[in-house]
Amino acid sequence: xxxxxxxxxxxxxxxxxxxxxxxxxxxxxxxxxxxxxxxxxxxxxxxxxxxxxxxxxxxxxxxxxxxxxxxxxxxxxxxxxxxxxxxxxxxxxxxxxxxxxxxxxxxxxxxxxxxxxxxxxxxxxxxxxxxxxxxxxxxxxxxxxxxxxxxxxxxxxxxxxxxxxxxxxxxxxxxxxxxxxxxxxxxxxxxxxxxxxxxxxxxxxxxxxxxxxxxxxxxxxxxxxxxxxxxxxxxxxxxxxxxxxxxxxxxxxxxxxxxxxxxxxxxxxxxxxxxxxxxxxxxxxxxxxxxxxx
Amino acid sequence: xxxxxxxxxxxxxxxxxxxxxxxxxxxxxxxxxxxxxxxxxxxxxxxxxxxxxxxxxxxxxxxxxxxxxxxxxxxxxxxxxxxxxxxxxxxxxxxxxxxxxxxxxxxxxxxxxxxxxxxxxxxxxxxxxxxxxxxxxxxxxxxxxxxxxxxxxxxxxxxxxxxxxxxxxxxxxxxxxxxxxxxxxxxxxxxxxxxxxxxxxxxxxxxxxxxxxxxxxxxxxxxxxxxxxxxxxxxxxxxxxxxxxxxxxxxxxxxxxxxxxxxxx
Numbered sequence: 001x002x003x004x005x006x007x008x009x010x011x012x013x014x015x016x017x018x019x020x021x022x023x024x025x026x027x028x029x030x031x032x033x034x035x036x037x038x039x040x041x042x043x044x045x046x047x048x049x050x051x052x053x054x055x056x057x058x059x060x061x062x063x064x065x066x067x068x069x070x071x072x073x074x075x076x077x078x079x080x081x082x083x084x085x086x087x088x089x090x091x092x093x094x095x096x097x098x099x100x101x102x103x104x105x106x107x108x109x110x111x112x113x114x115x116x117x118x119x120x121x122x123x124x125x126x127x128x129x130x131x132x133x134x135x136x137x138x139x140x141x142x143x144x145x146x147x148x149x150x151x152x153x154x155x156x157x158x159x160x161x162x163x164x165x166x167x168x169x170x171x172x173x174x175x176x177x178x179x180x181x182x183x184x185x186x187x188x189x190x191x192x193x194x195x196x197x198x199x200x201x202x203x204x205x206x207x208x209x210x211x212x213x214x215x216x217x218x219x220x221x222x223x224x225x226x227x228x229x230x231x232x233x234x235x236x237x238x239x240x241x242x243x244x245x246x247x248x249x250x251x252x253x254x255x256x257x258x259x260x261x262x263x264x265x266x267x268x269x270x271x272x273x274x275x276x277x278x279x280x281x282x283x284x285x286x287x288x289x290x291x292x293x294x
Numbered sequence: 295x296x297x298x299x300x301x302x303x304x305x306x307x308x309x310x311x312x313x314x315x316x317x318x319x320x321x322x323x324x325x326x327x328x329x330x331x332x333x334x335x336x337x338x339x340x341x342x343x344x345x346x347x348x349x350x351x352x353x354x355x356x357x358x359x360x361x362x363x364x365x366x367x368x369x370x371x372x373x374x375x376x377x378x379x380x381x382x383x384x385x386x387x388x389x390x391x392x393x394x395x396x397x398x399x400x401x402x403x404x405x406x407x408x409x410x411x412x413x414x415x416x417x418x419x420x421x422x423x424x425x426x427x428x429x430x431x432x433x434x435x436x437x438x439x440x441x442x443x444x445x446x447x448x449x450x451x452x453x454x455x456x457x458x459x460x461x462x463x464x465x466x467x468x469x470x471x472x473x474x475x476x477x478x479x480x481x482x483x484x485x486x487x488x489x490x491x492x493x494x495x496x497x498x499x500x501x502x503x504x505x506x507x508x509x510x511x512x513x514x515x516x517x518x519x520x521x522x523x524x525x526x527x528x529x530x531x532x533x534x535x536x537x538x539x540x541x542x543x544x545x546x547x548x549x550x551x552x553x554x555x556x557x558x559x
Contacts, residue, residue: 043558050403053555075405082558086396088304102296103404142400 001028001064003150003181004049008058011048019044019205021058026183031176033196033213034185041205042185043083046154050080062150076104079148083155083185085139089128093138096127097145104146115141119167132159140168144175151175151182157191169195190279222260225253226267227274239266255280297401297411301418305384312380313426316373317433323369324437327362331443334360351498358520362438362446367454367519373430374458374514375494380426381462382486384419385469389551390479398556408552416470416544423462431455450523457517457528464513464536465490467543474550510535 004026011018019041026032036042047053049060051071060067062074087096093116101108116123121137130138136159143151151172157165172195176182186192192199193213201208228250237245241258250273256263267275330337338356341349349356353371358364389412392398401411434455438446469486473479493512500508500515509515509532516532 047556047558052399052402053557054553072405072407072410075403078403080399080403082399084396087400088395088397099296099300100400100404103406 002026002061003028003030003063004032004183005061005064006045006049006058007061009045009048009055009060010057011044011053012056017041017205018056019048019202022202022207023058024200024207024210026181028181029176029179030198031172031182031184031196033192033199034183034202035187035189035192035199036202037187040187040202042187042202043154044205045202046080046152046183046185050075050078050152076146077149079143079146079151081139081143081151081153081156083158085135087127087135087138087142089126091127092123093121093125093127093130094123096138097123097141100142101145106146108145111145111147112141115144115171118171119164133161133164136160137164140171144171147180149180151180152185153183154185155187156184157186157188165191221255221257221280223253223276223278223280224256224263224267225251225276225278226270226272227251229271229273232270236270237266295414297406297414298418301388301415302421305418305422308380308383309422309426312376313429316376316380316426316430319376320369320373320430320434321437323372324366324434324441327365327441328443330365331360331362347502350501350504353498353501355520362442362444363450363454363519363523366434366438366451367523370454370458370519371514373434374461375490377423377427377430377458377462378465378490378493378513379486381419381423382465382469382490383482384422385466385471386473386479386486387482388415388419388470388473389547390473390476390482393556394479399558402556409548412470412548412551419466420463423459423466427456427459427462430458447523450526453522453526453528454517454519457519457522460517460533460536461513463540464516467540467547470547471543474547474554 002025004024006022006024009022010020012020017039022041022045034042034045044053048055049062049067051068054068063077065074067074091099094112097112097116098109101112112123115121119137119140121134121141125134127135127138136156140156143153153172156168160168169191172182172184182195184192184195196213198210198212200210231250232247232252237252237254239262241256241263243255243257245254246252337360341354341356341359353368355364355368359368392401402408431452435448435451438451465486468489472485472489476485479485494514496508496512497514500512513536516536517528521529
């Protein structure tokens, strides 16, 4: 069964860019990544799915129901963690979570206790006195306390230290094992790679591609930067898999996908002063997808 | 129900402060009454020296100011003014505070309809106003009985006192309507002060020029204490206007809010 189905979802604002014709499906039990640079339209898509904003055209279907028409019904089974968490400042954590739980027709107190313990969250503090990271934890508990069937996370890891991130990911994986579907939006490729089965890549409001993480790993791109002692011979790097070659005197940089050993053997023929091999940033991966599209 | 209770709790502090301030205004003003009643002739003479237009603007009437109801009517102008600000504040902030304090994402992703949210918040605001009015009216009645040597018309007194709530309801409705129409409200108080004082000044202006049309434009003129103490009732056409205005404003607010995009912070 498809938990999420977007059909040509479009949202346009007056001047600002929205999203246009986004279509993808997320199956039950999947951890689905939603990735794109800041301002690409990730949040707009998610907010439309939650009917915080309404689509200009197209539709979103969640649990097989239209997201606008059946909004309250659908939301019973959705846990949402926004990218920036803000709650009623003068409330205690405990009271806020109780208030949050009171919207669902089940007893959440056990679950709240359990999650707070796991995340090391002090329930008796005032929201106002919490650090950013701790507020984020309140957000996590708030999103999970009613054991939703679909968890929607909008850039969830900002503000969490690496240890807490790991705990959080473990928690999500555990939920996923119980059959919970997760939509995970992020601009950090590595965390999406770690978590997700499939990803949708979005840029400038348009869906670039939906791809399996395993495929994404196969066309693993590396950014090579090197400094040579003498200028590199003309056409030295004209081999398959080299892209965006830039030569600036003794400095050379390019993207490479393919057999690393071949490349290293090739480079060994040069006399190098320095060599960097890096993960390309997202922007470059996106460029790659655009080029492919053309 | 949970939103209603949460909202009531959220209103508690400001409601208590407004109520106490209003009680203070009423009690302090009423405490002046004995000295005015004692030297009523002298007081009237002083007032006579004031330009007539000024007396009209501040709502003083020479014929009645030295009677308890007359004096109360004058004091009451300011109670209504403060109450209107209180109600307008409640109305404007009711829905806009969720956006301003960035809690809209929390509330609106819960399994409730926007209509339910507006209803719960509206009820909480009305209950806050009712409680506030009950306390102020009781304080006013006690103060009036304490300062008045002769008995006075309690029914007229209560009928006049109740009109504060009627005027507040109008400003509450107006506040809600404004809050769903204005895209981003950064702070509530300047907006509500500006609006309420605008109507209040219109009211003073209307009293000076004595134009009948102005009566329909400002809620402060809907319930004339002079008419109420004379006839022991309200002018029905203004009640009708008020009810129509509230129904239109609140219905429109429900409709607009349900269709509104809630943008990210």
